[in-house]
Amino acid sequence: MKKYNTFYSVPYVLWLLLFVIAPLLLIVYQSFFDINGQLTLSNYQTYFGSGTYLRMTFNSIWYAFIITVVTLLISYPTAYWLSQTRHKQLWLLLIILPTWINLLLKAYAFIGIFSQAGAANHFFEFIGLGAQQILFTKASFIFVAAYIEIPFMILPIFNAIDEMKPSLVNASRDLGATNWQTFSKVIFPLTLNGVKAGVQAVFIPSLSLFMLTRLIGGNKVITLGTAIEEHFLVTQNWGMGSTIGVVLIVAMVVIMFVTGERRKKGGQRK
Amino acid sequence: MANTIIKFSGVNKRYGETMALKQIDFELEQGKFYTLLGPSGCGKTTILRILAGFTDASAGTIEFKGQKINDLPANKRKVNTVFQDYALFPHLNVYDNVAFGLALKKTAKKVIREKVLEALRLVRLTGYDDREISELSGGQQQRVAIARAIVNEPEVLLLDEPLSALDAKLRTAMQVELRQLQQRLGITFLFVTHDQGEALAMSDEIFVMSDGEILQQGDPVDIYDEPINHFVADFIGESNIVKGRMLADYQVEFVGHQFECADAGMRVNEPVEIVLRPEDLVLTTVEKSKLAVTVDTQVFRGDIYEIMSHDAAGNEWLIHSVRKSAVGQQVGIYFEPEDIHVMRFGESEEEFDARLESYEGDDDEEV
Numbered sequence: 001m002k003k004y005n006t007f008y009s010v011p012y013v014l015w016l017l018l019f020v021i022a023p024l025l026l027i028v029y030q031s032f033f034d035i036n037g038q039l040t041l042s043n044y045q046t047y048f049g050s051g052t053y054l055r056m057t058f059n060s061i062w063y064a065f066i067i068t069v070v071t072l073l074i075s076y077p078t079a080y081w082l083s084q085t086r087h088k089q090l091w092l093l094l095i096i097l098p099t100w101i102n103l104l105l106k107a108y109a110f111i112g113i114f115s116q117a118g119a120a121n122h123f124f125e126f127i128g129l130g131a132q133q134i135l136f137t138k139a140s141f142i143f144v145a146a147y148i149e150i151p152f153m154i155l156p157i158f159n160a161i162d163e164m165k166p167s168l169v170n171a172s173r174d175l176g177a178t179n180w181q182t183f184s185k186v187i188f189p190l191t192l193n194g195v196k197a198g199v200q201a202v203f204i205p206s207l208s209l210f211m212l213t214r215l216i217g218g219n220k221v222i223t224l225g226t227a228i229e230e231h232f233l234v235t236q237n238w239g240m241g242s243t244i245g246v247v248l249i250v251a252m253v254v255i256m257f258v259t260g261e262r263r264k265k266g267g268q269r270k
Numbered sequence: 271m272a273n274t275i276i277k278f279s280g281v282n283k284r285y286g287e288t289m290a291l292k293q294i295d296f297e298l299e300q301g302k303f304y305t306l307l308g309p310s311g312c313g314k315t316t317i318l319r320i321l322a323g324f325t326d327a328s329a330g331t332i333e334f335k336g337q338k339i340n341d342l343p344a345n346k347r348k349v350n351t352v353f354q355d356y357a358l359f360p361h362l363n364v365y366d367n368v369a370f371g372l373a374l375k376k377t378a379k380k381v382i383r384e385k386v387l388e389a390l391r392l393v394r395l396t397g398y399d400d401r402e403i404s405e406l407s408g409g410q411q412q413r414v415a416i417a418r419a420i421v422n423e424p425e426v427l428l429l430d431e432p433l434s435a436l437d438a439k440l441r442t443a444m445q446v447e448l449r450q451l452q453q454r455l456g457i458t459f460l461f462v463t464h465d466q467g468e469a470l471a472m473s474d475e476i477f478v479m480s481d482g483e484i485l486q487q488g489d490p491v492d493i494y495d496e497p498i499n500h501f502v503a504d505f506i507g508e509s510n511i512v513k514g515r516m517l518a519d520y521q522v523e524f525v526g527h528q529f530e531c532a533d534a535g536m537r538v539n540e541p542v543e544i545v546l547r548p549e550d551l552v553l554t555t556v557e558k559s560k561l562a563v564t565v566d567t568q569v570f571r572g573d574i575y576e577i578m579s580h581d582a583a584g585n586e587w588l589i590h591s592v593r594k595s596a597v598g599q600q601v602g603i604y605f606e607p608e609d610i611h612v613m614r615f616g617e618s619e620e621e622f623d624a625r626l627e628s629y630e631g632d633d634d635e636e637v
Contacts, residue, residue, distance in 0.1 A: 170324050171357035173344040175371035175422065185370075189361045 030242035043243035060223040064206035070146040075153035083161040136218025153198035160194025196259040273300040281330035292482045307469040308479030349426040350419035365399035371422040389421035503545045514544040533612035535625040548590040550609035559602020
């Protein structure tokens with residue numbers, strides 16, 4: 001038994017070493033070198049000493065927060081409605097489908113839709129609002145980011161709602177709860193883990209969105225993701241790029257810890 | 271009836287093409303233990319769900335203390351339900367589960383505490399209030415579910431097969447406890463089960479259901495002793511059912527013999543069905559017997575021997591005997607006239623009751 005277990009774990013361990021552990025170590029290692037290859041802590045000094053980087057950090061967190069809130073507000077009711085429909089697996093598939101299409105393709109599609117003569121502006125003209133500058137605004141950036149992230153929020157929430165026994169809702173109503181009380185005291189607490197998983201799945205990747213900030217946001221929104229890209233590809237300051245990477249990784253760990261499932265106290269008592 | 275609490279009149283429930291309930295009429299009196307008994311899919315749970323307000327009747331009226339409640343939402347009804355899967359809230363501990371209904375009504379914290387602890391005491395779970403639901407056994411969860419329902423002091427408690435997930439021994443113990451609880455609280459219980467033993471053990475009154483209809487209503491002894499038709503006889507307990515013919519009042523013929531019986535009020539030579547309960551059949555010698563049979567199989571059940579046998583005409587007879595027999599042996603079976611239960615074909619419950627009343631009245635006059 002034991003031998004087989006070890007054997008089957010080989011791909012996983014290899015993957016972990018090559019694509020998780022090694023890159024992490026490399027990033028941390030790189031972050032201690034300045035642009036001239038000198039071992040130094042100056043990258044961290046620059047980062048925490050400059051208003052620019054701190055503002056970028058704030059921007060990243062702020063936009064990730066807004067994107068998460070927007071997706072949550074759309075996804076929760078959607079997931080709830082989906083779980084009540086008859087052909088829920090079909091509807092769910094239709095929501096998952098767009099995630100199979102390359103992100104870049106979707107971004108370019110939105111450039112087309114939001115451009116000066118795009119479909120969105122045609123519609124605005126039709127309803128009498130006239131053509132607007134849609135592309136390269138913060139609003140369009142949030143819109144497209146939310147569009148891309150929504151399936152990742154709906155899935156865990158849908159699963160949590162779907163797993164919930166329907167008799168619990170009946171029990172709550174039976175005990176005198178109104179629809180709102182049933183939602184706030186039974187349904188929402190029981191689906192909170194799904195919401196947490198969804199928030200993780202949306203917030204963390206949103207921290208380092210860089211392609212959309214450029215293609216859709218027109219660099220109006222500068223996040224840490226944009227900064228990393230600039231440092232690696234344009235200024236070639238790998239040390240500084242790595243430092244920002246380390247900060248992002250730490251931020252992600254913090255988020256995972258905050259939203260992660262914690263054991264209920266007393267759960268293990270005998 | 272003065273203290274009628276629930277009344278169903280002409281209730282139908284249609285799911286698409288299928289009729290889950292056909293013309294259900296019944297009344298429940300205050301303070302009694304009622305059981306809806308029937309095989310799965312007979313509509314018993316649908317009645318419960320309609321009464322609790324989880325689903326609507328397609329037609330007919332449901333009255334609570336004389337007031338129509340068809341359109342009253344579930345959270346406004348003075349009934350509480352114990353669910354088949356208990357439906358305890360997994361994110362709340364025992365105390366908060368039981369306190370759920372009271373907390374919604376904005377009851378004072380101190381009152382909630384008193385009532386919850388009292389309810390837990392009633393279901394014998396004192397000291398379990400800060401346990402998590404996942405820490406409890408099936409039987410304990412079941413009792414929390416009961417406590418959570420009765421703490422709201424409902425006028426009617428609905429129980430949807432609450433014992434089906436428990437093992438046999440615990441189930442028997444809970445049957446006794448439920449019955450005692452109902453008598454102590456004095457509220458109406460409507461219990462749903464497919465287990466005839468459970469129904470007979472607990473109920474004041476049983477409704478036997480099949481295929482969306484109530485076939486027979488009566489106290490457990492009536493239902494067991496005077497099943498209205500083949501289905502009820504077969505469903506309630508084990509029975510030997512054979513075809514027969516009424517020769518005259520108190521005279522019946524079956525398996526080629528004439529017997530004295532306790533039934534009357536039928537046409538001369540009317541074809542009927544005869545029910546003989548296996549425990550009413552007594553093993554005896556062929557000479558002293560009313561019917562000679564040959565033993566085919568014998569199974570030891572602990573308290574009794576379950577003997578399958580056949581008579582000369584090939585009819586099978588199931589006998590529950592405390593005495594042992596032997597396979598292949600010729601034995602006699604003996605039964606009293608009262609043990610023969612005669613059932614007419616297609617007799618409705620009203621006709622059945624009227625007929626019983628007519629000749630049982632005669633008996634009284636003779637005495």
